[in-house]
Amino acid sequence: MNALFPIYVKLAQLQTLLVGGGPVALEKLTAIYANSPEAKVKLVALEINEEVRSFAADHPQISLHERLFEDSDLQGIDLIIMASNNDQLNRHVQQKAREQHILLNVADTPALCDFYLGSVVQKGNLKIGISTNGKSPTIAKRVKEYLNELLPEEIDETLELMAQLRQSLHGDFKEKLRILNAHTEDLLQLKKDD
Structure with missing residues (x-):
């Protein structure tokens, strides 16, 4: 049974925490800002790569914190995206997020997620979210490509x-x-x- 409830979130009105500073974090930042150009993101990572720094330089609403995650990072946060390959950290943040009723997405770990980041087709004001219930991002990508070709620019x-x-x-x-x-x-x- 697919029990996901689809919603569209106004990230410009929320504070998002992104934990991680590598290629997966860059992928998540790219998705966030492609859909919500005014989003406010606090990024915390022990190491932040140059690509992430470069992306953040073009988006002043991203605040970078190059250090270990601290529980106090959750203060004032509405949404968390984990782009960390540290399973222990991911599980710790999941526990803290649940205690504080903060929605959490953990990259490539559906069992720890409260929500998934699906593929998105956008033609002006039309936005179609595609989810495979965390089963196959590749299928979601193919459906996205199909719909992008099918929908007219007009x-x-x-x-x-x-x-x-x-x-x-x-x-x-x-x-x-x-x-x-x-x-x-x-x-x-x-x-x-x-």
Whole structure:
């Protein structure tokens, strides 16, 4: 059973802790800032590689702390991403995160995670998250590639028109929903006819 509940988080309103300073940390930073350019990230690692330093230099909302993780690093944190290959540290942070009700992701260790970082397809305002329930990031990547090719670049223009239509509608919720559904059904039918 896939019991994951998909949500989209406004990272600019939260404080994220990233533990790790190597290639996996860089991958996580890249994903964070590709999706949330205003995210605030505190990065703690005993060693921070040059690629991570270079990335952080271009993103002033990243604060680097080159030292061992301390339990006090969790103070004021809303979300934790572990990019550490230290199993003992990962389990320690998991315990502390649970005690403080902080959501945790541990790279490549689904059993320790409260949430997963899926693949993302983005075309303007349309964002589609893809999850395999932690089973196969490779399949998620292939589905992402497929959807990227399938969705037209013009989808963002359609979304803008739908937003304008939605704002112009009057009446009760049920009537607005009926009109919007009828309009989008026509749009999808046009694509099928092509």
